[in-house]
Amino acid sequence: MEQNMNYLIKKALEDDPVLKIGFERNLISATSLAKHIMNNNPGEDIKHESLRTAIRRLKRSKKESNLFHSAQDILAKSYLHVRSNMVKLEFKKDESTLHLINKSFKINEVYNNNDLFRLIKGHTVLHAIVEEINLDKIFDLFHGKIIRSHKGLSEFIIAMPFESRETPGVLLTLVNELSMNHINFVQAHSCGEEINIIVDGKDSQKCFNLLSNLFERCKINSGMVDNSSNIIEVEA
Structure with a gap:
């Protein structure tokens, strides 16, 4: 028993x-x-x-509690970039699409200066995150290769300190905060000391408020005496 x-x-x-x-x-x-x-x-x-x-x-x-506090320490020292008017594109995943993407990059047809073209290679499809201002140009270049598009998105980029690479629980803390408040993730991925979360535009302001409040709580819980903002860039 x-x-x-x-x-x-x-x-x-x-x-x-x-x-x-x-x-x-x-x-x-x-x-x-x-x-x-x-x-x-x-x-x-x-x-x-x-x-x-x-x-x-x-x-x-105390392991779970320590994990939670370690993640909070990281987020207390992190910064938030926000981009709006983003689009998620879904491409057919085949050799011709990959060849066209590589060719377009080489001749700067897709990527110029600070233009955003973030490619995510899935198992069966290719996802790209682009700026809406470049959408017509991309549709012209990849005519017939784009399966679907999702406009009006916002991207939240959490830039973290280097020690985040060896700190478990950071993504869990972010996911819990947003999911428990009914924020749906259109896309989420990480690269080095960055976590990128993409949400629908209708959830953008709520997501911004939740992350801002989370960072402030993490500062308080970590004992940081710092009145500076964790928000360093918001792009319309």
């Missing part, structure tokens, strides 16, 4: 990262967790008091 209860407790925590973090940070009581486990396992012959006792005996590791 005790072995089965320990299995149910472990499974409940491992299956729900939010629940696990809350438990490790002492935000969820043994009584509440016991009720949750019993509600999700109605066929198990276990008593609430026995399950609650087993949970209380469980040693709460």
Whole structure:
């Protein structure tokens, strides 16, 4: 019986990262967790008091809490760039498309000065993030190769310190903050010390407010005495 209860407790925590973090940070009581486990396992012959006792005996590791604080330390020292009027394009993934993209880059037909053309190679398709101002030029160049397009997007670029490369939990913190507030990710990827999150334009202001508030909370929780803004560039 005790072995089965320990299995149910472990499974409940491992299956729900939010629940696990809350438990490790002492935000969820043994009584509440016991009720949750019993509600999700109605066929198990276990008593609430026995399950609650087993949970209380469980040693709460500080690992998850430390992970969360390490990620906050990184975000406290990060900066935010915002680009609006972006477009996501989806290309047919074949040799002719790749050849055309390479050729266009070489003769500067796509990329000039500060023009943005961010290519993401998926398993079956190619995704490109471009500026809406260049859309007509790109459609002319890649006529017949573009499967679909998604206009009116905003890109949030989180520029982080170098130590972010070896700090787990940063992306999790960002995803939790936005997802729990019903922000849908059109695209998300990372490169070195940058995390790029692309959302629909209708969610842009809400996303901006959430990330701004998150950075400020991270500063406070990390003990940083810094009144400067983490927002360094907003491009319309």
